[in-house]
Amino acid sequence: MEKITSFTIDHIKLQPGLYVSRKDKVGAETVTTFDLRLTSPNEEPVMNTAEMHTIEHLAATYLRNEPTWKEKVLYFGPMGCRTGFYLLLAGDLTSRDVLELVKDCFRFVADFRGEVPGASAKDCGNYLDMNLPMANHWGKKYAALLESITPDRLTYPE
Numbered sequence: 299m300e301k302i303t304s305f306t307i308d309h310i311k312l313q314p315g316l317y318v319s320r321k322d323k324v325g326a327e328t329v330t331t332f333d334l335r336l337t338s339p340n341e342e343p344v345m346n347t348a349e350m351h352t353i354e355h356l357a358a359t360y361l362r363n364e365p366t367w368k369e370k371v372l373y374f375g376p377m378g379c380r381t382g383f384y385l386l387l388a389g390d391l392t393s394r395d396v397l398e399l400v401k402d403c404f405r406f407v408a409d410f411r412g413e414v415p416g417a418s419a420k421d422c423g424n425y426l427d428m429n430l431p432m433a434n435h436w437g438k439k440y441a442a443l444l445e446s447i448t449p450d451r452l453t454y455p456e
Contacts, residue, residue: 307454309339314443315451316393316400319384328390329372333454334400335382336440344380349432351376351424352414353383353407356433359415360406361385367399393452401444407437 303320317333337344345353358374361367372386387396410430417425443451 304333307333308456311455312339313451313455314338314382314440315447316397316444317452317454318391318393321390327388330387330389330391332385332387332391332393332396332400333377333382334385334440336436337381339379339381345436346429346432347380348427348429349436350380350383352417352428352430352433353436355414355416355422355428356407356410356437357383357403360403361399364399364402367396397444397447397452401441404437404441404444408434408441410434410437 307319312335314335314337315333317335319331319333322329322331354374354376361371361374364371367387370388372388374383374385376383385396385400389395410433414428414430416422417428419425
């Protein structure tokens, strides 16, 4: 079998950033998959599931309610390796196109207080596995990275 696209990226060189992972055609439409990389793979500790789960709830809620982008949001969810998230949007897009959206989303995660949306037994299959303080920490860290992101963190390393 052929390697899937995400396994062809050099994870030794990969640093936290906002990358276009792939673009797929679905009929006449293009779907762009973004790699929101929060940790340096194989160098830094990965995120725990509780904060990733909390970020997933917060970011998905934010993105699906954001007036300009909500109709283009197809999916937001964690990477299995726990170093970041995938964001799938309708459209042929670049990292620069979505930079402000992702910054605003992670500022929302950083600043969120109160009940996490969907964190109840009725709404979620694992609602007790949440960690809002750590989600706030990662939101703040990633938003800060995006504030001063350099071009090399917007394109996968060669």
